[in-house]
Amino acid sequence: MKTKETDTIEKVGDDLIQHGKNSDRIYLMHCTKSDKKQLLHYLNKLGKDQNYSKIIAKVPESLETAFIKDGYCEEAQIPSFYSGEETCKLMGKYLLPERQKVKDKQQIKKVIEHVSARSHINRIKPLADEFEIKRLTEADALEIAFLYKKVFESYPFPIFEPNYLNDTMKDNIKYFGAFFEKQLIAVSSSEMDLDNLNSEMTDFAVLPEFRGHQLAYHLLTKMESEMVKDGFQVLYSIARSASYGMNGCFAKSNYHFGGTLFNNTQISGSIESMNIWYKELK
Incomplete structure (x- = not known):
């Protein structure tokens, strides 16, 4: 699709x-x-x-x-x-x-059991010196959109459009990026609900050639520190149910599994089930 x-x-x-x-x-x-x-x-x-x-x-x-x-x-x-x-x-x-009709229920269960069983195994390495993580600004919007286009075939929100990214930065979303030799190689965002003091940790994307460096984990850690500083009460994410990497990232970061939204979201050309992960900060 x-x-x-x-x-x-x-x-x-x-x-x-x-x-x-x-x-x-x-x-x-x-x-x-x-x-x-x-x-x-x-x-x-x-x-x-x-x-x-x-x-x-x-x-x-x-x-x-x-x-x-x-x-x-x-x-x-x-x-x-x-x-x-x-x-x-x-x-x-x-x-x-x-x-x-959910065809992949057993696979979803397998992913959750696998990442939950291994969540206590701390294999997170410090961010390597050649990488830098920082908050992104409107000046980065074109590069963010370009990265998202390289990673996702399609997406439920217009993140391929720099104007959309700029508008959301002005409203309620903070974007964060990982850089290698001044090149943007990974992105994530915190979508903040200021009225209810919750924030969605979302829109993670890492260029294929830079996977394996735990950049999503380090982006998540950076976003969490910002949200704690800003007084948010709960953080959550909606992760692709088939992804061992992203589900494992949240499990290792002490998020709790909240359930699965079956056949829910179209990403990269097909409708996928999505897992909910949350962390209470109070």
């Missing part, structure tokens, strides 16, 4: 959704605690009108019952997500039967 469409991000009342054919889904990204009847009706209608096959909703635990009654089921959770006080439930609703 491959599409060049850019997903739509829109406000529905006080809530925020993303939807499009890239991941063939609706994603409720921000959900308030107001009455959800109107929102649930809108999501169902949009799903039917656009023939989407899944809705994934990130909701406060106190609203879980309303979503279950509408046909959602819990796929993952992130404790302390809302200002360190309330758990976030990631609720999935499948609108077409074929989307619900």
